[in-house]
Amino acid sequence: MAKKTSSIIEVRNLTAGYQDNIVLDDISFDVFAGEVFVILGGSGCGKSTLLKHMIGLYEPMAGEITIDGINIISANSKQKRQLLQKFGVTYQSGALFGSMTVRENLRLVLQEFTTLPLNIIDTVCDMKLKLVGLEGCGELMPAELSGGMVKRVAIARAMALDPDIIFLDEPSAGLDPVTSAQLDDLIIDLSKSLNVTFVIVTHELASIFAVADRVIMLDKNTKKIIAQGSPAELKQSSDNPFVQQFFHRKSSLEQ
Amino acid sequence: MPVKIAAIRRYQQFMSSGVENNRGAHVDFELVGRGLRVRLCGRVDSYNSGGLYFSITRQIKKHSPGEVIIDASEVDYCDVAGVALFSWLFAQQQKKSYKLTIQNLREDFKSLLERLKTEQHEKTKPTINPISGFINSTGRGACLLFKEVFDFVSFTGELTSAFCSILLKPRRLRLKDTFVIAELAGVNAFGIVSLIGFLFGLILAFQAAITLKLFAAEIYTADLVTISLLRVMGPFMTAIIFAARSGSAFAAELGTMKINEEIDALKTMGFEPVRFLAVPRVIAGFFVVPLLSIFTSLFGLIGAGIVMLVMGFPLVTYYNQVVSAADMPGFIGGFVKAAVFGVLISAIGCRRGFQTKQGSQAVGIAATRAVVSGIVLTVIAEGVFAVIYYFLDI
Numbered sequence: 001m002a003k004k005t006s007s008i009i010e011v012r013n014l015t016a017g018y019q020d021n022i023v024l025d026d027i028s029f030d031v032f033a034g035e036v037f038v039i040l041g042g043s044g045c046g047k048s049t050l051l052k053h054m055i056g057l058y059e060p061m062a063g064e065i066t067i068d069g070i071n072i073i074s075a076n077s078k079q080k081r082q083l084l085q086k087f088g089v090t091y092q093s094g095a096l097f098g099s100m101t102v103r104e105n106l107r108l109v110l111q112e113f114t115t116l117p118l119n120i121i122d123t124v125c126d127m128k129l130k131l132v133g134l135e136g137c138g139e140l141m142p143a144e145l146s147g148g149m150v151k152r153v154a155i156a157r158a159m160a161l162d163p164d165i166i167f168l169d170e171p172s173a174g175l176d177p178v179t180s181a182q183l184d185d186l187i188i189d190l191s192k193s194l195n196v197t198f199v200i201v202t203h204e205l206a207s208i209f210a211v212a213d214r215v216i217m218l219d220k221n222t223k224k225i226i227a228q229g230s231p232a233e234l235k236q237s238s239d240n241p242f243v244q245q246f247f248h249r250k251s252s253l254e255q
Numbered sequence: 256m257p258v259k260i261a262a263i264r265r266y267q268q269f270m271s272s273g274v275e276n277n278r279g280a281h282v283d284f285e286l287v288g289r290g291l292r293v294r295l296c297g298r299v300d301s302y303n304s305g306g307l308y309f310s311i312t313r314q315i316k317k318h319s320p321g322e323v324i325i326d327a328s329e330v331d332y333c334d335v336a337g338v339a340l341f342s343w344l345f346a347q348q349q350k351k352s353y354k355l356t357i358q359n360l361r362e363d364f365k366s367l368l369e370r371l372k373t374e375q376h377e378k379t380k381p382t383i384n385p386i387s388g389f390i391n392s393t394g395r396g397a398c399l400l401f402k403e404v405f406d407f408v409s410f411t412g413e414l415t416s417a418f419c420s421i422l423l424k425p426r427r428l429r430l431k432d433t434f435v436i437a438e439l440a441g442v443n444a445f446g447i448v449s450l451i452g453f454l455f456g457l458i459l460a461f462q463a464a465i466t467l468k469l470f471a472a473e474i475y476t477a478d479l480v481t482i483s484l485l486r487v488m489g490p491f492m493t494a495i496i497f498a499a500r501s502g503s504a505f506a507a508e509l510g511t512m513k514i515n516e517e518i519d520a521l522k523t524m525g526f527e528p529v530r531f532l533a534v535p536r537v538i539a540g541f542f543v544v545p546l547l548s549i550f551t552s553l554f555g556l557i558g559a560g561i562v563m564l565v566m567g568f569p570l571v572t573y574y575n576q577v578v579s580a581a582d583m584p585g586f587i588g589g590f591v592k593a594a595v596f597g598v599l600i601s602a603i604g605c606r607r608g609f610q611t612k613q614g615s616q617a618v619g620i621a622a623t624r625a626v627v628s629g630i631v632l633t634v635i636a637e638g639v640f641a642v643i644y645y646f647l648d649i
Binding site for chain 1: 520
């Protein structure tokens with residue numbers, strides 16, 4: 001695999017939190033174009049918060065986030081909308097629109113931002129559903145789907161516009177190992193064939209080793225990045241005890 | 256409540272008998288010099304620990320021993336509740352000036368105790384300086400108020416700009432959603448609106464007739480009902496029903512969407528939630544409330560007609576009286592008012608929905624606030640309209 005060095009997302013000196021409670025303290029990192037980038041960390045260390053800052057939902061207390069050369073914090077609404085069309089985002093809960101069928105959920109962005117005729121849009125929707133292994137579920141309502149299916153529809157929806165960057169918030173939580181592995185294959189496929197950049201929040205060790213090019217690990221106590229590198233590097237060479245615990249699945253009680 | 260009763264009975268048995276037998280737990284006490292020896296047997300679990308707690312603390316209070324020895328050699332089960340009891344007894348050592356030793360507790364229970372033991376049984380309340388606390392809360396309140404006003408202005412601006420963008424490009428309106436909402440909030444409300452209107456007309460006419468009879472002017476009941484329904488009560492009653500029925504529904508729906516991150520999803524997909532969700536609802540409110548208000552007034556007049564019939568006036572007389580009392584400016588005035596009420600209630604409902612915080616309770620709060628704010632806004636607008644119409648001489 002060619003070394004990826006041109007950065008598509010730059011996070012500089014980001015400090016973020018809620019009211020008085022600082023969750024991330026002065027962190028900086030780059031995401032390179034075309035790589036699969038994983039944000040790791042224990043529960044409650046601010047992984048999802050970081051992700052929501054990267055997609056511009058929350059305003060940081062300090063710091064800069066630049067995506068594709070555009071500063072997402074100071075961008076005007078037109079720039080921001082253009083930027084958002086390059087994104088696909090999947091939320092922890094799936095966040096499908098409950099009043100629409102699966103197909104309508106996928107159709108929404110295509111109808112809004114493309115000039116494709118409806119029959120082509122429907123074909124695209126079916127293809128996206130096939131990608132996540134859900135062909136024939138287009139007419140179901142989100143309430144009729146199982147938890148894992150909701151996740152997969154959400155991923156299909158995130159991919160609807162063939163975005164350059166896909167953000168996934170715990171995509172494999174609640175999926176069975178087989179589906180989870182299929183999802184990993186899909187991520188590898190897309191990143192290889194279409195050069196899609198992935199930013200993934202997860203704690204599935206197996207899928208980290210399967211897909212991740214680079215990993216950063218956040219720590220709850222110091223509120224900083226404690227390790228950075230490929231998963232294998234982290235597992236072997238990091239001397240941080242928390243990283244070692246994480247990769248070797250030790251609980252703190254055993255030490 | 257058989258379980259509860261059984262528990263109480265167990266507890267009563269426990270308290271009354273000298274040697275307490277508590278379905279599996281058993282305790283007896285022995286005074287050895289200044290020391291209290293507590294012999295525990297059986298199950299120290301979440302069922303029994305409550306009784307044991309009262310029993311042991313009573314003994315400690317009674318004898319105030321210098322030493323408490325718990326002989327746990329015959330404890331054959333001890334869960335977290337039991338561990339909490341021991342831990343509490345340890346924590347009380349200083350306060351009650353005794354020394355606690357637990358003897359012969361089985362190894363597995365002991366390790367559980369060591370792992371979970373905690374010193375803090377009493378919650379310490381943070382002490383707040385009353386003056387700085389007052390200043391703090393006042394400041395916070397002022398900030399919240401300022402933020403609320405700021406949010407209100409920004410929401411109004413967003414809504415207006417969304418409307419302008421739709422006026423420029425009508426294709427951007429989500430027409431299908433608008434019709435669905437209009438059906439839910441309007442067509443489906445027809446039954447309740449007509450029922451309330453009918454009963455309201457009936458009651459109003461009846462009450463008016465009683466008073467007017469004193470002046471032998473019952474025929475003017477028709478005028479009174481017509482004018483009040485067309486100008487004020489028709490739109491007003493409809494607005495109240497709309498706030499309760501649909502304002503709350505909008506807030507609950509958008510609030511749930513917010514909690515499910517659907518609104519975040521919309522934002523990151525490049526849709527403005529206000530244009531996507533609020534505008535169709537406000538437009539639906541704008542068209543639906545005036546139409547409903549016509550039906551409220553119509554059924555109110557029918558109700559009043561029935562009262563007049565019962566009082567012996569022929570229908571034609573009533574009809575002529577209504578027609579002579581109703582005037583176009585009054586009718587149009589009521590119509591305009593109803594449209595404004597519709598916009599206000601829908602907008603505030605959506606806004607309360609967008610403001611929803613986290614948790615299922617927050618949806619309830621949002622719905623409540625939507626109804627309250629909707630009704631308050633309606634009353635304020637009603638007052639403003641009264642002044643405007645007075646000067647316009649309508």
